[in-house]
Amino acid sequence: MAISALPPFNGFFSEWLCFQSLFSGANLGGSLGLTFLLSAGFLAFTSALAAACFVKAFGVSFLARTRSHEAEHAKEAGPAMLSGMGILALLTLVFGVFAGSISGLLAKTSLGLSSLAGSELESVFNFNNLQTPQNFSAVSAPAVFSGLLLAIGVVAAVIYFITRKNKVTANRTWDCGHDIRQGMEITATGFARSIIVIFRGLLKPTKQTSIEYHDDEMRYFPKRQSIDVGRDDVYQHFFYIPLKRVSYWLSEMAKKIQNGNVNLYILYIFATLIILLLITVR
Amino acid sequence: MTPILSQFSYIIAIVVFLSAVGFHLSRKNINLVFLYILQSSAIAVLLFIPAIQEMDFLLLLAAVLTLAIKAVFAPYFFLRLIRRHELTFTSNAYLSLPLTLITLALLAGLAYSHVFKSFVDLSGGNMHAVSLAIAAIFVSIFLSINRRGALSQIIGVLSLENTIVALTLFLGVVDSSGLDIGVSFDIGVWVVIAVLFLSMIYKQFGSLDVSTMKKLKEE
Amino acid sequence: MTLAFIWTIQIILVLGLSPLLIGIIKKIKARLQSRQGINLLQPYRDLWKLLHKDEVISTDASWIFKFSPYLIFGLTIFLAINLPVFARLNFPYVGDFLLVAYVLALGTFFLALAGLDIGSAFGGFGSSREMTLASLAEGGLIFSFLVLAIAAKSTNIYAIAGFVSQASVFYLLPIILAAISFVMCLLAENSRYPFDNPSTHLELTMVHEAMILEYSGKRLALIEWAAYNKLFIFAALAAGLFLPFGLSFGAGIFGMLIYLAIFSLKILFIGVLVAVLESTLAKFRFFRLPDLLFTAFILNILAIVLIISL
Numbered sequence: 001m002a003i004s005a006l007p008p009f010n011g012f013f014s015e016w017l018c019f020q021s022l023f024s025g026a027n028l029g030g031s032l033g034l035t036f037l038l039s040a041g042f043l044a045f046t047s048a049l050a051a052a053c054f055v056k057a058f059g060v061s062f063l064a065r066t067r068s069h070e071a072e073h074a075k076e077a078g079p080a081m082l083s084g085m086g087i088l089a090l091l092t093l094v095f096g097v098f099a100g101s102i103s104g105l106l107a108k109t110s111l112g113l114s115s116l117a118g119s120e121l122e123s124v125f126n127f128n129n130l131q132t133p134q135n136f137s138a139v140s141a142p143a144v145f146s147g148l149l150l151a152i153g154v155v156a157a158v159i160y161f162i163t164r165k166n167k168v169t170a171n172r173t174w175d176c177g178h179d180i181r182q183g184m185e186i187t188a189t190g191f192a193r194s195i196i197v198i199f200r201g202l203l204k205p206t207k208q209t210s211i212e213y214h215d216d217e218m219r220y221f222p223k224r225q226s227i228d229v230g231r232d233d234v235y236q237h238f239f240y241i242p243l244k245r246v247s248y249w250l251s252e253m254a255k256k257i258q259n260g261n262v263n264l265y266i267l268y269i270f271a272t273l274i275i276l277l278l279i280t281v282r
Numbered sequence: 283m284t285p286i287l288s289q290f291s292y293i294i295a296i297v298v299f300l301s302a303v304g305f306h307l308s309r310k311n312i313n314l315v316f317l318y319i320l321q322s323s324a325i326a327v328l329l330f331i332p333a334i335q336e337m338d339f340l341l342l343l344a345a346v347l348t349l350a351i352k353a354v355f356a357p358y359f360f361l362r363l364i365r366r367h368e369l370t371f372t373s374n375a376y377l378s379l380p381l382t383l384i385t386l387a388l389l390a391g392l393a394y395s396h397v398f399k400s401f402v403d404l405s406g407g408n409m410h411a412v413s414l415a416i417a418a419i420f421v422s423i424f425l426s427i428n429r430r431g432a433l434s435q436i437i438g439v440l441s442l443e444n445t446i447v448a449l450t451l452f453l454g455v456v457d458s459s460g461l462d463i464g465v466s467f468d469i470g471v472w473v474v475i476a477v478l479f480l481s482m483i484y485k486q487f488g489s490l491d492v493s494t495m496k497k498l499k500e501e
Numbered sequence: 502m503t504l505a506f507i508w509t510i511q512i513i514l515v516l517g518l519s520p521l522l523i524g525i526i527k528k529i530k531a532r533l534q535s536r537q538g539i540n541l542l543q544p545y546r547d548l549w550k551l552l553h554k555d556e557v558i559s560t561d562a563s564w565i566f567k568f569s570p571y572l573i574f575g576l577t578i579f580l581a582i583n584l585p586v587f588a589r590l591n592f593p594y595v596g597d598f599l600l601v602a603y604v605l606a607l608g609t610f611f612l613a614l615a616g617l618d619i620g621s622a623f624g625g626f627g628s629s630r631e632m633t634l635a636s637l638a639e640g641g642l643i644f645s646f647l648v649l650a651i652a653a654k655s656t657n658i659y660a661i662a663g664f665v666s667q668a669s670v671f672y673l674l675p676i677i678l679a680a681i682s683f684v685m686c687l688l689a690e691n692s693r694y695p696f697d698n699p700s701t702h703l704e705l706t707m708v709h710e711a712m713i714l715e716y717s718g719k720r721l722a723l724i725e726w727a728a729y730n731k732l733f734i735f736a737a738l739a740a741g742l743f744l745p746f747g748l749s750f751g752a753g754i755f756g757m758l759i760y761l762a763i764f765s766l767k768i769l770f771i772g773v774l775v776a777v778l779e780s781t782l783a784k785f786r787f788f789r790l791p792d793l794l795f796t797a798f799i800l801n802i803l804a805i806v807l808i809i810s811l
Contacts, residue, residue, distance in 0.1 A: 001607075001610070004606075004610065005603060006603060006606060006607040006610060007600065007603055007604055007607060012603055016597075016599055016600075019599060023647065023650070023651070023656075026651065026805070026809070027651065027809070033809055034391070034806070037802065037805055038802075040644075040647070041640055041644065041798065041802070044639055044640040044643045044644070045636065045637075045639070045640045047606075047639070048606065048635060048636035048637070048639035048640065049636045051606060051609075051610055051632070051635070051636065052632035052633065052635070052636045055610060055613045055614055055617070055628065055632050056629075056632075058614065059613070059614055059617030059618070059628065060617070062563075063563060063565065063614065063617045063618045063620070064561050064617060064618055064619060064620025065561050065620045139597045139599070139600055144600065147579050147582070148575065148576070148579055151575035151576070151578040151579045152571055152572055152575035153575075154575075154578075155571050155574050155575045155578065155723070156571050159552075159571070159719055159723065162552060162719075163552060163553070163718075163719045166553070166554070166555050166556065166718060166719065167555045167556070168555065168556045168557075168558060168718075169555065169556070169557050169558070170557070170558055170559070170560050171557050171558075171559065171560065172559065172560060173559040173560075173561055173619050173620055173621045173715060174559075174621060174714065174715060175621065180620075180621075184620070184621065184622045185620045185621075185622070185625055186617070186622070186624075186625025186626060186628070186629060190625070190626070190629065191625070191628070191629045191632075192629075193629075194629055194630060194633040194787070195633050195636070197788065198633065198637075198788065198791045289670045289671075292670060292671060292673070293670070293673070296673060296674045296677070299674070300674075300677075307796075378792070379792050379795075379796060380792060380795035380796060380799060383795075383796055383799040383800070383803075384799055384802075386803065387799055387802050387803040387806060390803055390806055390807065391806045391810075394806065394807065394810035395810070410671050410811070413810070414674070
C-alpha cells in the first residue's frame with residue numbers, strides 16, 4: 001500500500017511533496033511550465049498504474065485459492081523472518097504518520113549538499129503538518145491517520161451493535177452451478193491484459209494460437225488448443241534494434257569503400273591530396 | 283470598449299471556440315451541421331451589435347443576410363444532401379481521438395504564446411477574445427487536415443471563414459457593410475455548387491471518403 | 502460554531518441524503534423510460550433489510566474480505582469532513598484535494614482486493630476492469646482539481662470554492678472544460694453509464710457489481726451505502742467547486758439554513774444531470790472507454806494552458 005501511494009502510509013506523503021514541487025513549477029508558464037505539468041500528469045498515471053500492479057501482485061499471490069502445487073504446500077515462515085518484515089512494514093506506517101517531523105530532519109541534511117546549494121528548500125514544516133509556502137497547500141499526517149482510524153472504529157462498533165443477533169455461515173463461493181475448479185480464478189496475465197491492450201502501441205503484445213484437430217481434413221472438433229500471450233521488450237524494439245540496424249547500415253556503406261582494389265586506394269590518396277591543395281592554397 | 287462589451291465578446295468567443303472543438307468530437311454529420319448553425323448564429327449576434335449601436339441600415343442588412351445564408355440556407359442544403367444519400371456517419375479521421383485533442387491543445391498553446399503577442403497588443407480591451415479566436419482559426423484548419431470525409435472538410439473551410447470574421451470583429455477593424463454582403467453572397471453560391479458537386483462525387487464513387495477517390499479518370 | 506458541530510452536520514448530511522439522491526436518480530431514469538420507477542425512499546428500506554439479514558461468507562475468503570466493507574465505509578465518512586458545504590471554514594489541514602483523490606483510490610484498492618479474495622471468475626475480471634478504469638480516471642480527476650487550484654493559487658478545497666465564487670468571466674472557458682472532464686470522471690468512478698451499468702444482472706457487463714457479487718447481509722449494506730456516499734461526495738464536490746453560488750449568507754442559524762437549501766438544490770441539479778446523461782448515453786464497449794478518459798485528461802491540460810496564459 002505504501003508503494004501505491006495510498007494514505008496514511010509514507011509513499012503518499014512523499015508523492016504529495018513531489019506533486020507540490022511539480023505544481024509550483026507549472027506556474028512558471030511557457031514550455032518549461034508545460035514540461036512540469038506533463039510530468040505531474042505522468043506522475044498521477046504512474047501512481048494509479050502502480051496501485052493496479054500491486055492489487056494484481058498481492059491478490060494473485062496471497063488471496064483466494066492456490067494457483068500452483070508449490071503454493072498448496074506453503075508454510076508460514078518462522079518468527080525471526082516475520083519480525084524482520086513486520087518491522088519494515090511498521091516503519092512505513094510510522095514514517096507516514098510522522099511525515100512532518102521526518103521531512104524537517106531530511107531538509108536539514110539536504111542543506112549540507114553542495115548541489116542543492118543554490119535552491120532553498122521551499123517547504124515549511126510546522127509541528128507535524130506539511131505545508132508549502134504562500135499557503136498553496138497543507139496536509140496533516142497525524143490528522144489523516146487518526147481520522148481514518150476513528151471513522152473505521154466507529155463504523156465497526158455501530159454495526160456490531162446493530163447486527164449482533166445476525167448469524168454468519170460459511171459456504172462455497174457462488175459458482176453458477178458448476179463446480180469450482182482451479183482454472184476459474186483470474187491469473188496475473190489475465191488481470192493485466194486489459195492494460196496491455198490499451199497501451200498496445202507501446203508494449204507490443206503478441207498472441208500465438210495453435211490448434212490440433214481430431215480430423216485434420218474436416219477441422220471441426222479441436223483436440224488440443226494452446227494460446228501463447230507474450231510481450232515484446234519495449235526498449236529492445238524501439239531503441240536497441242533500430243540502433244543496431246543503423247550501425248549495420250553504416251558498416252555496409254563503409255564496406256563498399258574498402259573493396260580491395262589497389263587502384264581505388266591510390267585514387268583515394270590522390271583525390272585527398274588534390275582537394276587539400278585546392279583548399280589550403282588560395 | 284466597455285467592460286461589459288469585452289466580457290460579452292469573450293462569451294461569444296467561447297461559443298465559437300467550443301463549436302470548433304465540437305466539430306472534431308462529433309461522429310455524425312447531423313451534429314456537424316448543428317454545431318455549424320450554432321457557430322454562425324454566434325457570429326451573426328456579433329454582427330448585430332454594431333448594427334444596433336449605430337443604427338446603420340446597411341450594417342443591419344449585412345447582419346441579417348449573414349444570418350440567413352449561414353444559419354438557414356447552407357445548413358438546409360447540407361441536410362438535404364445528408365437525407366438524400368443517407369450519410370449518417372462521418373468518415374474517420376487520420377489521427378485517433380486522444381491524439382487529435384493533444385494537437386488541439388498544442389494549437390491553443392501556440393495561439394496564446396509569445397508568437398502572437400504583437401497581435402494581442404493591437405486589440406485593446408479584447409485580449410482574451412482575440413487569442414481565443416486565433417486558436418479557433420487553427421482548430422478549423424486542423425479539421426480540414428484531419429478528416430477524410432468531404433463534408434467535414436467543407437464545414438472546416440466554412441468554420442475557418444467564421445472564425446476569421448470573428449477575429450476581425452474582435453480586433454475592431456472597421457469593415458464595410460458592402461464587404462459583408464459580398465462575402466455572404468459568395469458563400470451562398472459556393473454552398474449550392476459544393477453540395478451539387480458532393481452529390482455527383484457520391485454517385486460516382488459511392489462514398490464521400492476522399493481517400494477512396496483514387497481513379498479520377500474514366501478508363 | 503465549533504468545528505466538531507459542522508463536521509457532525511456534514512456527516513449526517515452525507516450519510517442521510519445519499520440514498521435519497523440515488524432514489525431520485527433511479528426515479529428520473531425510470532420516468533424517462535416510461536416506467537413508474539421505485540419509491541423515492543426505497544434505497545433506505547433496502548439498506549434496512551440488508552442490515553437485518555444473515556450473512557454467508559465464502560470459505561476461500563480471508564481477512565481482507567471481512568475487513569474491506571468497514572474500511573470503505575469509514576473512508577466515506579472521513580471524506581464527508583472534506584466537503585465544501587460551509588465554505589466559511591478555514592481549517593487548512595483537512596481538505597486538500599490530493600488527499601481526497603488518494604483516499605478514494607484507497608477505497609478502490611481494497612474493493613478490488615476483496616473482489617480477488619473470493620476466487621470466482623467474476624470477481625477476478627471485475628477487479629481487473631475496475632483497476633484499469635481507475636488508473637486512467639485518476640489522472641483526469643487530479644487534473645480537473647488542478648485546473649482550479651492553479652487559478653485559485655491553493656489546493657485547499659474551501660479556498661478554491663471561495664475563489665470560483667468571485668472569479669471574473671475570463672475564467673469561464675477553463676472552468677467549463679474542467680467541469681466537463683470532472684463530470685466524465687464522476688461517471689467513471691461511480692460506475693455509471695457509459696462506463697458501467699449500475700443495475701445490470703449480466704455478469705459479463707459488470708465492473709463494480711462484479712467485485713461485490715459475493716457480499717451479503719450487513720457487509721453488502723455497508724458497501725452499497727458507501728457507493729451511494731461516494732456519488733453524493735462527488736456531487737457535493739462538483740456543486741462546491743463548479744457551482745459556487747450562495748456562499749455568503751452569513752454565519753447565523755438562518756444563513757446556514759438558507760445555505761443548506763441552496764446546497765440541496767445544487768445536489769438535485771447534479772443528480773438530474775447524471776440521470777439524463779445515463780438515459781441518453783449507451784454503455785460503451787470496454788476498449789472505447791480509455792479514449793473517453795484520455796479525452797477528459799487532455800481537456801484539463803487545455804484548460805490549464807488557457808489559465809497559465811491568462
